[in-house]
Amino acid sequence: ENQLQEANHRRKESSEEYKLIQASVATLKIEKLTVQRQLFEAANWLDRWKVRGQTRGISSTALRLTEFSIEDLETATCGFSESFKIGYESYGSSLYKGEMSNRTVMIKKLHQNNLQAQQEFQEEVEVVGRLQHKHILSLIGMCDEAHALVYEYTPTNLESHLSHKTNSYSMSWKSRTRIISEIANALLFLHTSRPEKLLHGNLSPENIVLDSQLCSKLCNFRFSKLVNEETFRCRSFRQYSEPSSNGHYLFIDPEFLQTGDLTAKSDIYSFGMIILWLITGSRAAGLANEVRRAVSGSNLVSVLDASAGEWSGFVAKRLADLGLRCCDSNSADRPVISLVMVKELEQLSMLEDRTVPSSFLCPILKEIMHDPQLAADGFTYEGEALRGWFKNGRETSPMTNLKLDHLDLTPNHSIRLAIQDWLCNP
Structure with a gap:
């Protein structure tokens, strides 16, 4: 009887406290996120203004690129020897590994007799040459005579x-999560660029390179013509409409394949598929339907890539x-890359290195709650876990083992916002 009275008293106190906290925290959270977004956009615009300047030419001086001679490139690659060739790209361009100024570089030599390649050369210099971001492959210099970058x-x-x-070893789930956050960081930089947004348009695992520290960098942009403020037209999109043998088509937005129009949501689709690929290895x-079925069936672990180690649920x-959400078939329902999303992703890879507040942990799962729900006993649980508890015929509290007055659940927005704030602000 004493336990029942104590539980009822706790429930009343929690209910009143919940209402007060929910109202105040929600208001403060919205104001805080608004200020953070405004500060980030202002800082990003200032960086863009400094880097891009006022001109639109492709002068290597204006773009802060080193201008190399064809002799420099031939020396670095032994006359573009086949033994220095490391790959190919679009329009017949060849990739070489070389040594220049005491550093190892990659030289991209475009086909000089290909009109499309010449246009790509100019666009690549103008666009990529202006980008300075730690997760975008840096363009060091150019050689106009050789049409080489x-x-x-x-x-x-x-x-x-x-x-x-x-x-000879697999990539851990923490490294995969970190790389996801790095990709999001680079996309945020591109999609919020000024005076006009930039798109990658060709996002796939092959076009995300890794340095010696496994830091990821985006490369091999697909250049497109601006149609309006939100849409770009890719001149040769038909070449991407046929499924490739390595499954590259899996990462291409179906809407782009149908129309040839690139939008920021095209990048979001590719980003979403890369996330699913990284967590499943498939x-x-x-793939999206397979993961969706696993999530809805509360059996996500069945599709996770076990070689990444024991995943945090x-x-x-x-x-x-x-x-x-990112690879939703309807582009209008896909999210936009935001500062909040990037910061949360950054923290997900470091969760094991931080002490998690006990109030953020589900009493049943002992893990951080994704969907915190307040039960009749005054305690907050992971929604999926508590529904599973009820589904097994139980009508008692997982904490007190006493019969609950009702089985209704109330979303605990204050805890959810507190968890989000904790994730975004280490």
Whole structure:
């Protein structure tokens, strides 16, 4: 009887406290996020203004690029020797590894007799040459005579590394989560650029390179013509409409394949599929549907890539939900990359290094709550876990083992916002 009275008293106190906290915290949270977004946009605009300047030409001086001679490139590659060639790209361009100024570089030599390649050369210099971001491959210099571009060298890409082509060990779930946050960071930089937004348009594991520290960088942009404020037209999109043998088509927005129009939501779709690929290790057709079924059936662990180690259930669920939202078949329902999203992703990879407040942990799962729900006993649980508790025929409190007055659940917005704030502000 004493336990029952104590539980009822606790429930009343929690209910009153919940209403007060919910109202105040929600208001403060909205104001805080608004200020953070405004500060970030202002800082990003200032950086863009400094880097891009006022001109639109492709002068290497204006773009702060080193201008190399064809002799410099021939020396670095032994006359563009086949033994220095490391790959190919679009329109017949060849990739070489070379040594210049005591550093290893990648030289991209475009086909000089290809009109499309010449146009790509100019666009690549003008666009990529102006980008300065730690998660975008740096363009070091150019050689107009040879139609060649000199990039920083990276030893591998995400596709090769994860498929064990270049390493004898697998990538941990924490590293995968960190890389997801890095990709989001780069996309945020592009999509919020001024005076006009930039798109990647060609996001896939092959076009995400890794340096020696496994830091990811975006490369191989698909250049497109601006149609309006939100839409770009890709001149040769038909070449991407046929499924490739390595499953590259899996990461391409279906709407883009139909129309040739690129939008920021096209990048979001590719980002979502990369998330699902990283957490499952699968390139299977229908991957999104497979993950969606696993999530709805509370069996996400069945599709997670076991080679990444023992996943944090909270992190895996967060990533799966984000990936599914990003690759929604309706582009209007896909989220936009935001500062809040990037900061939360950054913290997900570091959860094990931080002490988690006990109020953020589900009493049943002992993990951070993704969907905190307040029960009749005054305690907050992970919604999915408590519904599973009820589904098994139980009508008692998981904490007190006393019969609950009712089985209704109330979303605990104050706890959810507190968790989000904790994730975004280490």
